[in-house]
Amino acid sequence: MSQDYYETLGVGRNATPEEIKKAYRRLARQLHPDVNPDPQTQERFKVVTSAYEVLSDPQKRRVFDLGGDPLGSGGGQGAGFGQGFSFTDIMDAFFGQGTQRGPRSRMQRGKDALLRLDVDLADAAFGTARDLTVDTAVVCDTCHGSGARGDSEPVVCETCRGHGEVQQVQRSFLGDIRTARPCPTCRGFGSVIPNPCDECGGDGRVRARRTIAVKIPPGVDTGTRVQLAGQGEVGPGAGPAGDLYVEIQVAPHEFFVRDGDDLVCEVTVPMTAAALGMQLDLPTLEADTGASDVDKSIPLEIKPGTQAGERTVLRARGVPRLRGVGRGDLIVNVHVETPTKPDAAQENLLRQLASLRREENPDGQMSSAHKGMFGRLKDAFGQR
Numbered sequence: 001m002s003q004d005y006y007e008t009l010g011v012g013r014n015a016t017p018e019e020i021k022k023a024y025r026r027l028a029r030q031l032h033p034d035v036n037p038d039p040q041t042q043e044r045f046k047v048v049t050s051a052y053e054v055l056s057d058p059q060k061r062r063v064f065d066l067g068g069d070p071l072g073s074g075g076g077q078g079a080g081f082g083q084g085f086s087f088t089d090i091m092d093a094f095f096g097q098g099t100q101r102g103p104r105s106r107m108q109r110g111k112d113a114l115l116r117l118d119v120d121l122a123d124a125a126f127g128t129a130r131d132l133t134v135d136t137a138v139v140c141d142t143c144h145g146s147g148a149r150g151d152s153e154p155v156v157c158e159t160c161r162g163h164g165e166v167q168q169v170q171r172s173f174l175g176d177i178r179t180a181r182p183c184p185t186c187r188g189f190g191s192v193i194p195n196p197c198d199e200c201g202g203d204g205r206v207r208a209r210r211t212i213a214v215k216i217p218p219g220v221d222t223g224t225r226v227q228l229a230g231q232g233e234v235g236p237g238a239g240p241a242g243d244l245y246v247e248i249q250v251a252p253h254e255f256f257v258r259d260g261d262d263l264v265c266e267v268t269v270p271m272t273a274a275a276l277g278m279q280l281d282l283p284t285l286e287a288d289t290g291a292s293d294v295d296k297s298i299p300l301e302i303k304p305g306t307q308a309g310e311r312t313v314l315r316a317r318g319v320p321r322l323r324g325v326g327r328g329d330l331i332v333n334v335h336v337e338t339p340t341k342p343d344a345a346q347e348n349l350l351r352q353l354a355s356l357r358r359e360e361n362p363d364g365q366m367s368s369a370h371k372g373m374f375g376r377l378k379d380a381f382g383q384r
């Protein structure tokens with residue numbers, strides 16, 4: 001004989017059927033392939049299952065107690081017997097019933113919907129209101145969501161008698177194994193609609209196009225999703241609507257580039273203006289909104305002696321913060337335009353200037369790396 005079935009299950013020779021059942025249940029919990037699929041464990045599960053097969057059957061147990069092997073040589077023929085059932089099936093068999101789920105409701109929450117919205121930078125920065133046309137499921141006007149035609153009502157499903165599921169019973173050495181499936185006649189609802197609504201075919205909802213007003217808050221950026229609670233599609237059976245998400249896509253601006261809550265722009269001034277200083281009017285992003293109560297431009301001072309690449313930071317002139325208060329900054333990068341193709345008179349003046357500044361023969365010396373690009377450029381022209 002290949003094995004001692006009592007030892008395999010870890011019970012004494014005079015164990016009661018209840019004790020044997022308990023011992024197997026404990027082992028099956030650890031060893032069932034659904035729980036522990038490695039091959040060694042599966043092999044052990046087969047052995048344990050064949051032990052249970054023998055000891056749970058009074059006749060086979062007696063054969064074994066008398067020194068025979070009721071499963072024949074090898075003792076494993078019955079092992080596959082327990083394999084065709086899922087772990088849940090086995091547990092259900094022990095606990096005597098399947099899990100009672102009951103019929104499912106026809107009313108379910110609707111799906112969320114996602115919509116993309118292109119806005120320009122000013123609208124993203126300062127907020128906007130739009131009317132959006134959306135195609136979603138709405139409650140069927142004809143049946144008001146019941147799915148039934150006229151005054152007719154859903155009736156109890158005859159196949160499952162309203163349970164929403166059908167049970168199948170398989171006999172095995174473990175006892176009756178019950179498995180439950182959603183009822184094929186009513187698809188699990190427990191009721192059928194004999195006269196479905198002509199408009200929606202029994203779903204309780206229809207697709208419709210509608211227009212909704214959407215408020216885009218200031219400070220949104222590409223990828224921001226604005227949630228509109230309850231504006232998604234209505235659920236089956238007039239279930240509560242899901243949410244509508246509007247995902248923002250911001251179009252590039254001609255002058256302004258966004259960097260988080262900051263706006264960055266480039267301004268080019270002539271060399272003479274950079275040297276002598278000037279004031280200019282910088283058009284604002286607010287001007288794009290067309291609103292009358294905003295600054296169309298802000299004065300920007302180019303200080304005398306401004307270097308190429310200098311940046312000016314205008315505090316709180318950037319994008320309003322989506323979460324939190326205040327605004328980012330407006331960063332102006334100044335570019336200096338060197339005169340090209342000067343005529344004879346201009347060239348003469350430039351030479352005079354160079355002479356006055358003792359810059360006729362600049363040595364173009366190297367500057368230390370930590371002084372940065374502007375320091376080096378300055379040194380290249382002999383200025384200190």
Ligand SMILES: [Zn+2]
Pocket residue numbers: 140141142143144145146147148197198199200201202203204205
């Ligand atoms: Zn309907």
Ligand SMILES: [Zn+2]
Pocket residue numbers: 157158159160161162163164165183184185186187188189190191
């Ligand atoms: Zn049914």
